[in-house]
Amino acid sequence: MSSKDRDDSKTIQERIATTHVKDFDLDVDAMAAISNIFRVAVLFHNLAEKRFLQKHNLTFSGFTVLWVLWVFGRMESYQLAKECGIAKGTLTGIVNTLEKHQFAMRKSHATDGRRKIVILSRKGTDLMSKLFPLINSLERGFVRGLNKNELAELGRMLRIILHSQDNLS
Amino acid sequence: MSSKDRDDSKTIQERIATTHVKDFDLDVDAMAAISNIFRVAVLFHNLAEKRFLQKHNLTFSGFTVLWVLWVFGRMESYQLAKECGIAKGTLTGIVNTLEKHQFAMRKSHATDGRRKIVILSRKGTDLMSKLFPLINSLERGFVRGLNKNELAELGRMLRIILHSQDNLS
DNA sequence: TTGATTTCGTTAGGGAGCTAACAATATTAT
DNA sequence: ATAATATTGTTAGCTCCCTAACGAAATCAA
Numbered sequence: 001m002s003s004k005d006r007d008d009s010k011t012i013q014e015r016i017a018t019t020h021v022k023d024f025d026l027d028v029d030a031m032a033a034i035s036n037i038f039r040v041a042v043l044f045h046n047l048a049e050k051r052f053l054q055k056h057n058l059t060f061s062g063f064t065v066l067w068v069l070w071v072f073g074r075m076e077s078y079q080l081a082k083e084c085g086i087a088k089g090t091l092t093g094i095v096n097t098l099e100k101h102q103f104a105m106r107k108s109h110a111t112d113g114r115r116k117i118v119i120l121s122r123k124g125t126d127l128m129s130k131l132f133p134l135i136n137s138l139e140r141g142f143v144r145g146l147n148k149n150e151l152a153e154l155g156r157m158l159r160i161i162l163h164s165q166d167n168l169s
Numbered sequence: 170m171s172s173k174d175r176d177d178s179k180t181i182q183e184r185i186a187t188t189h190v191k192d193f194d195l196d197v198d199a200m201a202a203i204s205n206i207f208r209v210a211v212l213f214h215n216l217a218e219k220r221f222l223q224k225h226n227l228t229f230s231g232f233t234v235l236w237v238l239w240v241f242g243r244m245e246s247y248q249l250a251k252e253c254g255i256a257k258g259t260l261t262g263i264v265n266t267l268e269k270h271q272f273a274m275r276k277s278h279a280t281d282g283r284r285k286i287v288i289l290s291r292k293g294t295d296l297m298s299k300l301f302p303l304i305n306s307l308e309r310g311f312v313r314g315l316n317k318n319e320l321a322e323l324g325r326m327l328r329i330i331l332h333s334q335d336n337l338s
Numbered sequence: 339t340t341g342a343t344t345t346c347g348t349t350a351g352g353g354a355g356c357t358a359a360c361a362a363t364a365t366t367a368t
Numbered sequence: 369a370t371a372a373t374a375t376t377g378t379t380a381g382c383t384c385c386c387t388a389a390c391g392a393a394a395t396c397a398a
Contacts, residue, residue, distance in 0.1 A: 024302050026302065026305045027308065029320050030308040033312055034209075034308045037206055037327060038214075039254060039331055040206050041210040042254045044207075085208065085211045139199040140196045140199045142333075142334065143203075145333040146330070148198075153322065154202050154326050155198055161311055165212055165311065
């Protein structure tokens with residue numbers, strides 16, 4: 001199966017944008033890439049919620065927090081927010097929801113009265129053991145059109161983009 | 170500048186995940202790719218709002234709607250929602266906000282009493298002429314670590330991912 | 339020790355995202 | 369023509385997301 005057999009034609013938006021935009025000095029390829037990154041993210045987000053998360057009273061954000069907790073075991077709030085890429089005020093709400101459904105709970109820091117630690121409950125751990133492979137199967141499905149080398153190349157390019165933004169938060 | 174000179178090492182999350190996850194039959198590369206797509210999207214979203222959009226009372230979603238309207242001229246609501254990748258109920262709120270700031274307005278359909286058409290105001294058009302190149306410069310900055318061929322390859326792979334999901338909404 | 343500054347988590351207010359239910363209008367069936 | 373069905377946009381309820389302001393606690397200064 002050659003590369004030509006696969007559907008990689010431009011989306012409607014890209015096509016129109018290409019024609020509409022010639023008055024400005026625009027980088028259409030950069031625009032298309034970022035725009036399509038958003039499309040993939042939204043698509044994955046919605047599909048994951050609908051297929052696997054909703055029935056467990058879990059949102060995608062809640063899952064992300066549980067994912068980090070599952071990987072790291074436990075974590076202090078401010079670090080958890082940073083790792084999830086959300087504001088600290090947002091994390092408060094998400095942890096409230098997770099606590100309501102008893103997937104996680106808060107603990108006070110031993111020596112510092114300001115800090116709180118979020119830990120995974122047994123129920124949360126069990127759920128993650130079940131959800132993690134399911135979500136990964138969805139991820140696998142999303143990139144099934146790419147071969148091993150292409151997938152590695154995609155990962156490399158995304159890391160380049162991320163690291164080139166490190167300085168300007 | 171060779172490929173080796175650029176920072177494309179794995180993120181902390183990827184590294185930890187790789188070690189924690191060996192009990193399951195997981196595709197770590199697929200996980201890393203999707204996860205990093207989300208990171209790029211969130212980073213771009215926040216940066217665009219902070220740098221260019223906030224000062225005009227515009228959110229990223231509001232900008233997206235204006236962007237589609239600017240490209241297509243005008244559009245019926247249900248189609249606009251679909252093109253933006255959001256639910257119709259969500260679009261109602263966004264158009265309310267856009268109307269409040271007079272960037273866009275609703276018109277009734279000529280023959281079908283159910284349908285509404287959203288059109289860009291003069292104020293919205295002027296703003297987009299200014300914002301469009303600014304956002305594009307941010308997009309350009311995001312992919313500045315990739316050369317022309319790599320960027321084209323990235324776009325091609327993202328399109329493959331998107332089209333391979335076409336069947337399962 | 340006392341006072342100023344910093345850090346951490348929560349809260350409040352605005353906007354965005356979903357689903358489900360609803361009213362209004364169109365379309366189709368009988 | 370009338371009834372049943374389908375479609376469109378809005379609304380309500382919940383969650384998420386941001387920023388800004390706040391209180392509590394820790395740290396630093398003098």
